[in-house]
Amino acid sequence: MQNVEKPLKNPQLIENSIKPRISVAPMMDWTTKDYRFFARLFNPNIIMYTEMVTTGAIIHGDAKRHLDFNQEEHPIVLQLGGSNPKDLATCSKMAQDWGYNEVNLNVGCPSDRVQNNKIGACLMAEPDLVAECITEMRNAVDIPVTVKHRIGIDDMQTYEEMLHFVDTVAKTGCDNFIVHARIALLKGLSPKENRDVPPLRYEDVYRLKQDRPNLLIELNGGVKTFAETQAHLQQVDGVMIGREAYHNPYLLAELGQLWQLNAPDRFEIMAQMLPYISQRMAEGAPLSIITRHILGLFQNLPGARKWRQALSGGNAKTLTDIENAIQNIQEAMQRTEDYLQENQV
Structure with missing residues (x-):
């Protein structure tokens, strides 16, 4: 691994008082540090996510390029892609030292590239491995470790199978799950099609919160308006917004109404x-x-x-x-x- 001069640890955590949890989804090539700086200007309470960064890119590549961010971006979460527990633990520790507020494991990306490296949505078929990864990550850091996943993949499409996945991972002590309310068809659909073709099943995410009220459940997928966000918040703890937050960033300002914030010009x-x-x-x-x-x-x-x-x-x-x-x-x-x-x- 490269010797990298690490910035001083930033002890700031995402305040529990910032409720509900509203975040901008990690999006490859979109949620760069330039976008995140821009997006932060609309709303101080929105949680920012990095693009997914693989453990290999951090450990064997230019860690500073992948991990650096503007201090104005807080609260900010590093999303990691990987399936080697030790590597994920190493990168989680680096994230904490770099000043990230949380670290998130990607169990939702459907691209061929990540499947071939056992990263992303394909990991839903291996809940025990995900649990091992989360255990190692949690043991390495003091900041929260969360999981972003789909409601299912390929032949694993029932609510019961998703619940088994969540329960297996939750036994590690992880209590925050961001759920993309679509299955991912890894055999047959492109990554782009997997963002649109499988129907949204919000009721599965609502049911998960009802069945596991002790867990912090956030919903992701297809959310485009303040009204939709409000409606989802009647059922879950948080909402993650993806493409709409990029194409129509002023939505983030409109969401300030959730905290009685004045919309910026x-x-x-x-x-x-x-x-x-x-x-x-x-x-x-x-x-x-x-x-x-x-x-x-x-x-x-x-x-x-x-x-x-x-x-x-x-x-x-x-x-x-x-x-x-x-x-x-x-x-x-x-x-x-x-x-x-x-x-x-």
């Missing part, structure tokens, strides 16, 4: 992003790597298309001069604001 959010964009470009990050995450800022409003075009059209996303890049974004903000005022929004 979109233009104020962008004003806070500008120094961050300048800093990241000064570090060598291409402008397009950052701006791709903010294209949905005005989703569902007049002018949303013009905003996207201003940031991604022509040479806008290839600007390398920081001053010109910031000026281009400021001009796009002004044009969008003028357009919204003209349309009385």
